[in-house]
Amino acid sequence: MQFEFLLEQVVNGLVLGGYYLLIALGLSLIFSVGGVVNLAHGAFYALGAYVSIEITNYLGFGPAMVLSPIAVAMLGILFERFILRRFYTADPILSLLVTFGLAMVAEQLIRILWGAAPISVSMPQGLKGSVFFGDFLFSRYRLMLLAVVAAVLVCVWLLLHKTSFGRVVRAGIQRPDMVAALGIRLQPYMTAIVMLGVGMAAMGGAFFAPITIVHPAMGAEIITVAFVVVVIGGLGSFWGVVIAALLVGVVRGITIHFIPAAGEASIYVLMFLVLLFRPRGLLGERIEKFE
């Protein structure tokens, strides 16, 4: 019985990891291509949640889940075009500062627009409750979320590995100078990557709004875990982030099973151990421009 309980935690951890993935993958992509650590990533996650609630009030749950990430991705264009773009070749400390500042501005903006008190939102009645597979219990909503994440993951993988767009992006991660020498401007690609990354973060916010508290500081809560996932996974690696996200979810679940109070600490211990043995992260590639 003990083993089954543990296995249940492992499977639940995988589901949770899928959710971390939505936030971390975009963060990793923006970092890999632009060399910018986007500390404002959590703000887009929070905006995704708030915008989805607004849209739900008018159009219902389904349309909100689609439209909110799109709307926030549009904001991402402005973010890239007017702010991020100036910092690709600048001292990294500057982009850290500017995105950190932006995160604070966004949080205050949310406070002004929607108020400081948390906002209530419920999931559709049909998605509530659990389903059993054998003796395993799953939240119905999270299973739906897992399916969405899997679909997004497949789409992003196809985009990066099976299209000419993806080839340029991957080449841009490794050798932006060579891409430029071939006469390809990386900037429009960067805009698209930021849109994609920010849109995924907003999607995470939209889908998590019904099962977590929606308040102005929610972005700051998620960004740390997203960073841990990116660091463990390693830069420039799609599968690194995927494996890291799942690993973080599972390690947290197993720790909570045995030492509940250490659940949150466990992911940092994991990061420490990974960095000790693989300073570049699990599947991190060697990226010359960062060396």
Add this chain to the structure above:
Amino acid sequence: MQIGARSDALRGKNCNKYTFHVDIPSTVMVNAVGKALVRDNMMKDKKFYTLTADYIFGHDLARAAKSFFDANGGKIIGDELIATDVTDFSPYLLKIRQAKPDVVCSNLAGNQVTNLVKQYAEFGLPFPIVGFNLNTADAWAAGEGNLSGTWPTVWYHTLDVPGSKTFVADFIKKNGKPPENHAWIEYVSLKMMAQAMNETKSTDTDKLIAYFEKETQFDVLKGRKGYFRSWDHQLMQEAYPFTVKAKGKAKDKWDMLELGSAIPEPQESLEVIALTKEQNPCSM
């Protein structure tokens, strides 16, 4: 005037001559809900699974809960310490399901309670859930159909007392929404301070302390007046358990809670729900 923190320790071993506590402390919150649970036959011989916030307030609440359970025949079959930055409760919910308790009990704080309540409804576990601490704004944030069970509060805007009704009406006129518990705490704190300054004709700290320590009675917009207990500076006042209205019964999104009757009972002393001198190590 200390208007937010609720741990017994602040009124106990860390009490201070210059601090007066307006909000109800852990023990009162536990007593408010505990008495309702005893009345509803949800205490004696019941198995409780508690989730406790891993800092002094949570620990304090858990200690108060445990002594209530011990005194009233409840059994704790599991207690998990929850780090204050936990937002995902799914691993804990799985453990709760495995433990099969009769009642799940939250000793959490702030918006963590909302997260727990939302995810508890998401998983749809069959065990009733109650808790010893929940702010009004966090209850509202849970959303319709997510919150259930019995919880404590220091005040709620539907309280049927003339003074309270006037305050609520004025507040709504100014802000467009009803006040939550903290608005009440801040309002009565300021009123008590103003009354003290008026009566003593002074802003001198020692004079104000002496005025409060006389156990002067204050109108705190409740059925009975309140007073600061002289030896631990805690405001003695009524507290309330609340439950959640059935779906469709709420007039608006702020009307979702059903306020229970005040504790202690009208004929009892206000001090019966507070820590006694033997239990409270406060010395100033």
